[in-house]
Amino acid sequence: MSGSSDDLFDYIVEKLANFVAEEEQRFHHPADRQRELGFTFSFPVMQTSINTGTIIRWTKGFSIDDAVGQDVVAELTKALKRKGVEMRVAALVNDTIGTLAGGRYTNKDVAVAVILGTGTNAAYVERAQAIPKWHGPLPQSGEMVINMEWGNFRCSHLPLTEYDHSLDIESLNPGEQIFEKLTSGMYLGEILRRVLLRLAEEASFFGDEVPPKLKSPMILRTPDMSAMHQDASSDLRVVGSKLKDIFEISNSSLKTRRVVVELCNIIATRGARLAAAGILGVLKKMGRDTLQEDGEKTVIAMDGGLYEHYTEYRECLESTLNELLGEETAKSIQVEHSNDGSGIGAALLAASNSSFLRERSL
Ligand code: GLC
Numbered sequence: 001m002s003g004s005s006d007d008l009f010d011y012i013v014e015k016l017a018n019f020v021a022e023e024e025q026r027f028h029h030p031a032d033r034q035r036e037l038g039f040t041f042s043f044p045v046m047q048t049s050i051n052t053g054t055i056i057r058w059t060k061g062f063s064i065d066d067a068v069g070q071d072v073v074a075e076l077t078k079a080l081k082r083k084g085v086e087m088r089v090a091a092l093v094n095d096t097i098g099t100l101a102g103g104r105y106t107n108k109d110v111a112v113a114v115i116l117g118t119g120t121n122a123a124y125v126e127r128a129q130a131i132p133k134w135h136g137p138l139p140q141s142g143e144m145v146i147n148m149e150w151g152n153f154r155c156s157h158l159p160l161t162e163y164d165h166s167l168d169i170e171s172l173n174p175g176e177q178i179f180e181k182l183t184s185g186m187y188l189g190e191i192l193r194r195v196l197l198r199l200a201e202e203a204s205f206f207g208d209e210v211p212p213k214l215k216s217p218m219i220l221r222t223p224d225m226s227a228m229h230q231d232a233s234s235d236l237r238v239v240g241s242k243l244k245d246i247f248e249i250s251n252s253s254l255k256t257r258r259v260v261v262e263l264c265n266i267i268a269t270r271g272a273r274l275a276a277a278g279i280l281g282v283l284k285k286m287g288r289d290t291l292q293e294d295g296e297k298t299v300i301a302m303d304g305g306l307y308e309h310y311t312e313y314r315e316c317l318e319s320t321l322n323e324l325l326g327e328e329t330a331k332s333i334q335v336e337h338s339n340d341g342s343g344i345g346a347a348l349l350a351a352s353n354s355s356f357l358r359e360r361s362l
Contacts, residue, residue, distance in 0.1 A: 005067035009079035017085050035087045038350030040342050041072050042095040042119065044149050050353050051092050059151065060119045060186055063172045090350040094147045095303070095342035096123035101145075102345030103301030103338045110299045112282055113341070116275060116317075117304025119177070120184040123147045124282050150278055151180030158182070158274075163194040170217065179278070183271040185306035189220040191267050196220075196247075196260070205256065206249050213247040220246055226310040229264035236261065265312070272313045276320035283325075283333065291329050301338040308337065 020035070029035055043062070047053035051073050058064060067075065073089045080087050093101070096113045100123045103110035112124040128134060128144045158178070160168075167190055168174055168181055181187045197214045199205035206214075213219060224242050231238035236257035243249040243260070252260075279300060283289040288298045307314050322330040351357065 001061055002063045005064055005070060005075055006079070008064055008067065009075045010082065012076065013079040013083045013085055016080075016087070017083060020085070033356060036090040036350050036354050036356065037087050038091045038093055038098075038343075038346030038348075039073065039076060039089050040093050040095050040098050040346045042115070042121075042342075044152070045072060045092070045094065047092065047147075050349070051089050053092050057173070057176065059173060059177050059180065061172055088355065090353045090355070091346060093342070093346040093349055094121070094123065096121045096147055097145055098342030098345030098349070099123070099301050099303045099338055100125070100345065101349050102341035102343075103299065103336065105345070105348055107299055107336070109297045109334075110301045110336070111286065111288070112279070112298065112300045113338075114275070114279060114300055114302050114307075115304045115342070116184065116302065116307040116313075118184060118186045118306075120151050120180050120275065120278075120304070120306075121148065122150050122278065122282055124286060126286070148282070151177045151184065153278070154178035163191050163198075167191060167194060179274065183275050183278075185222040185304070185310075187222075188267055188271055188306075189222040189225040190218055192225050192263055193217075193220040195263055195267075199259075205259075206247075206252070211247050211249050214249075222306065223309065225264050225268070226313070228260060229268060229310075229312050231261065268310065268313045269316050272316035273320045276317045276324060279321055280324045288333070289325060289329065291332060295332070297332050297334060300333070300335045301341055302335050303338050303341045308339075 016037075041053075043059055044056040045053040046056055052071055053073065054071050055068050057068060073092050076089055095115050099115065100110065100113035103113060112122060114120075114122045123145055125143050126146050128138045128142055131144060131146070134144065160178070160182075164178075164182060167187060168178065171181070193214065196205070197210070200210045200214055224246060228236075228239045228242050235254060239257040239260050240252055243252050243257075280289060283298065286298075292298075307317070318335060321333070321335070325333060
């Protein structure tokens with residue numbers, strides 16, 4: 001996550017080579033035919049064609065300075081050459097775009113894709129004419145997809161707490177990805193740690209001493225927070241054992257554990273409600289936040305570990321979306337989990353830009 005560009009792409013190629021080596025016989029390619037790859041790259045890119053684009057900046061804790069401004073596909077292609085792996089990158093795809101393409105392939109009502117995982121982002125289908133940035137020829141369909149990079153949204157109406165500010169300042173990308181820092185999996189556990197630390201320091205929440213481990217950044221991961229939040233045992237056993245395993249806090253009282261669960265709830269609820277507000281914003285932009293006269297449905301393809309595994313977060317997001325849309329409109333909007341939609345979508349886009357298939361007009 002913090003080495004050189006060559007280290008990163010060599011690592012990816014090494015994993016690719018292992019994958020190819022383990023492929024079943026029936027997937028082996030004839031010697032004269034190059035393998036073609038769909039490359040899901042889940043970071044902000046200035047995309048200049050279906051298989052070229054330069055890295056704008058890193059997010060989610062990555063920090064590989066010499067890669068910024070480089071063409072991702074050219075870097076990967078150089079690494080493929082260095083390692084002697086025969087492969088052509090046929091499509092460079094953000095995970096939101098992959099999820100949109102994968103979802104749309106099986107269901108034509110999919111018009112929005114949202115990722116809620118380590119990071120967060122959304123993509124949607126826009127009328128090409130409504131895109132002032134686009135100066136090229138209009139596509140035949142009249143539509144284009146937009147990767148919003150909504151994780152980088154910030155606005156003076158978005159209240160930030162002192163915990164958000166300190167998390168941001170101490171992050172690898174201060175001032176950037178503010179919406180992502182309020183809503184996504186990489187940060188929710190860290191917000192909780194900061195609140196617990198302050199309680200320990202200022203209210204002796206865990207006794208006279210501040211448990212030293214509470215001061216370690218990023219030590220509390222969101223899956224652990226989710227496990228504490230979901231603890232249904234009468235003595236909040238899971239909360240007790242997480243506090244012990246992660247922070248070496250033993251013998252926490254039931255009262256303390258209850259407060260921890262309540263804090264999980266506050267932090268997850270804020271994140272989920274903001275994510276739902278983001279989705280409503282996209283639907284509004286598309287004119288789909290009200291009942292459609294033709295009865296058309298809108299499906300939102302959703303992927304990412306946070307949405308998939310954090311039940312309270314998911315349920316809160318869905319109920320907030322219904323609340324914002326109102327009962328009637330909510331019936332025409334559907335959120336669908338698309339498991340590894342981004343990988344499948346990238347493969348489909350690679351197939352549609354395959355030089356092998358094009359040469360044979362398939
Ligand atoms: C980060 C990236 C974005 C990606 C999202 C979800 O926000 O900048 O490109 O789509 O994470 O993985």
